[in-house]
Structure formats: C-alpha cells, structure tokens
Amino acid sequence: MIEDGEEIPLVGGDVTEGLVRVGDTVRRPPGERPQLVEDVLRHLEKAGFEGAPRFLGVDSKGRHALSYIEGEVAGRPRPAWIADEERMLSVARLLRAYHDAIEPFGVPGNLPAPIEPPGLPALDDPPELVGHQDVTPENVVFREGRAYALIDFDLARPVSRASDFVNLMLWWAPLGAEADLDPEFRGLDQPRRARLLADAYGLSTADRKRALPLSIARNERAWHTMKYRAETLGGGWQRMWSEGVGDTIRRRQTWLEENAGTLTGALLD
Structure with missing residues (x-):
C-alpha cells in the first residue's frame, strides 16, 4: 500500500x-x-x-x-512563454516520442465504452495506438524551455496517430477564432505553426491530407460529447458547458470549415 x-x-x-x-x-x-x-x-x-x-x-x-514530475506547467492566466515556437516544437517531438514508445503496446480490446451520447456516428479513423488525446498546455511539463513530460492520461484511448496530432494542433497552433484564443495566442500565423508542428512530429503526407477533415469531424463530435457529459456527469463538465464551451466549439467549427483549405495547403506546402 x-x-x-x-x-x-x-x-x-x-x-x-x-x-x-x-x-x-x-x-x-x-x-x-x-x-x-x-x-x-x-x-x-x-x-x-x-x-x-x-x-x-x-x-x-x-x-x-x-x-511527481518537477517542472513548469502552463496554468491560467497563461505564462508569457506559452506561444514560444521552440517550446511548441518540443511538444510535437515529445508526442512523437510517446507514440513511438506506446505503439508496441498495441490496441487493447474489451475497453469500457467511452462516455458519449448514444447513436453518435463512429469516426472513419481506425486506431493505431493508445493516444494521449489531451495535450493541452496544462498537461505538458516543461524543463529548461522544452517539453519534458506528458501528464494526465485520463482521456487516453485507442486512436490513430493523425487523431492525436489533430489534438496537438488544436491546442498549440492553435485552431479557432482569434477572439476565443488566449491572448498570448492571438495574432499568430496559425497555418504556419500547424506546418511547423507537422514537420517537428514527422507527420506523413497521408495524415497531413486528412488532418483538417478529421479536425472538423472531431470538433462536431466534441459538441455532442461535451453536452452529454455535462448532463450526465456534472462537475467540471457542467461548469465548462455553463461557461459557454459549446458556443466556442460551434464558432471553431465555422472557423475550421472556412480555413480548412489554407491549413491543408500549409501542411502540404
């Protein structure tokens, strides 16, 4: 014990x-x-x-x-360094190292069903490994200006590499309407940062081509899942829903659809 x-x-x-x-x-x-x-x-x-x-x-x-892992973690309000490109690139490299380490673990079966609304259509995205699925600034520990460790594996689940990369890109490019971003992330060249993330991770051409369609599909599912979890689990899920996360997801959906071509072009340039 x-x-x-x-x-x-x-x-x-x-x-x-x-x-x-x-x-x-x-x-x-x-x-x-x-x-x-x-x-x-x-x-x-x-x-x-x-x-x-x-x-x-x-x-x-x-x-x-x-x-306990010593280091810096970006809470709220965000620290000034949160948008630093070198730190961002180190997060992509850390995620790639994690994927390479976890891939031999395989994709386990007989897992408890995810807490999602009944009838939610499945993604056309066969799992390849157990992804982290929550690479937010709060869940990355930095040391000496680079990403050292991922923490909080509660949302880990079987996904594709592309799906975990999409989650990384969401938080660190980041993706979304500028008014919904943290102040430190506003005014940045999001397509350029998305490309830098893909390069640092070593994302395949095939996954670059499907990154934006997958982002749009995942974002749509996120609205339904967040609403369902707020209604059934309460707690932090309900608090986030009450604070307007559903509206943020909807605005991000519009932004993703309007910018999908530009972002895909940057990823493939």
Missing part, C-alpha cells in the same frame, strides 16, 4: 478534482478507464520512456499514486 502523508492541493485541469501532492507523489482519483491508464504507464516505464509519470500503486483512499 502506498503511504499517506501531508496533502498539498494541486491545480488540476478543467475536469479533475481532488488532485494533491504527497511528498514526491501525486494522488488523483481514477478516471473512466483506470486500468488502461495503469497499463499504459507501466508499459512506458518498461520501455524506458521518461516523458510520463510512473504508476506507483493505489493509496488508502483508492486514488492512483503517480510520481
């Missing part, structure tokens, strides 16, 4: 509550696929991948105990 100790509250993301630090560990309530998260983190440790927490066990309160 993992030892207990003094608990220091940590600022989580938009959904996770009850996140604390105990000594050199992080304690967090298990997510919707706790066994998958444990298996993924154990595989990454065996593979020698340093860019993820180590799974240490379960504490007396039933929480996952993970190794």
Whole structure:
C-alpha cells in the first residue's frame, strides 16, 4: 500500500478534482478507464520512456499514486512563454516520442465504452495506438524551455496517430477564432505553426491530407460529447458547458470549415 502523508492541493485541469501532492507523489482519483491508464504507464516505464509519470500503486483512499514530475506547467492566466515556437516544437517531438514508445503496446480490446451520447456516428479513423488525446498546455511539463513530460492520461484511448496530432494542433497552433484564443495566442500565423508542428512530429503526407477533415469531424463530435457529459456527469463538465464551451466549439467549427483549405495547403506546402 502506498503511504499517506501531508496533502498539498494541486491545480488540476478543467475536469479533475481532488488532485494533491504527497511528498514526491501525486494522488488523483481514477478516471473512466483506470486500468488502461495503469497499463499504459507501466508499459512506458518498461520501455524506458521518461516523458510520463510512473504508476506507483493505489493509496488508502483508492486514488492512483503517480510520481511527481518537477517542472513548469502552463496554468491560467497563461505564462508569457506559452506561444514560444521552440517550446511548441518540443511538444510535437515529445508526442512523437510517446507514440513511438506506446505503439508496441498495441490496441487493447474489451475497453469500457467511452462516455458519449448514444447513436453518435463512429469516426472513419481506425486506431493505431493508445493516444494521449489531451495535450493541452496544462498537461505538458516543461524543463529548461522544452517539453519534458506528458501528464494526465485520463482521456487516453485507442486512436490513430493523425487523431492525436489533430489534438496537438488544436491546442498549440492553435485552431479557432482569434477572439476565443488566449491572448498570448492571438495574432499568430496559425497555418504556419500547424506546418511547423507537422514537420517537428514527422507527420506523413497521408495524415497531413486528412488532418483538417478529421479536425472538423472531431470538433462536431466534441459538441455532442461535451453536452452529454455535462448532463450526465456534472462537475467540471457542467461548469465548462455553463461557461459557454459549446458556443466556442460551434464558432471553431465555422472557423475550421472556412480555413480548412489554407491549413491543408500549409501542411502540404
């Protein structure tokens, strides 16, 4: 059993509550696929991948105990460095390293169904590996100006490399109407940054061609999923919905459709 100790509250993301630090560990309530998260983190440790927490066990309160990773994490308000291009490129390289490390793990079957509205059409996007699916600024730890580790694997699931790259591009290009972006991300050349991300990751030509159609399809699904989770799970999901995330997703849908050609051209240039 993992030892207990003094608990220091940590600022989580938009959904996770009850996140604390105990000594050199992080304690967090298990997510919707706790066994998958444990298996993924154990595989990454065996593979020698340093860019993820180590799974240490379960504490007396039933929480996952993970190794604490020292470094900088971009909370809110965003730090001035959040839009730095070199940092952005390092996130793409870290995601690629994660994909290469997790690919031998395979695509597990018999996983709990994702919490999505019934009848939501499936994406035409066969899974290739277990993606992180939440590469937000809050979930990347930086050291000495470069991305060192990914944290918060609660949304990890079988996806394609392109789908995980689309999530990366969403947060770090970033994609969306300028008024909806954090101030530090406004006024940037989003198509250029998308291309730089694809180059740093080493995205294939085939995946570059389908990145924008996949972004549009995923964004449409996101509106329905966020609404459903707000209604069924409450908590942080309901708070985000009440704060207008659904409207933001709708505006992003319009922006993606209007800019798909320009973005695809930049990715393939």
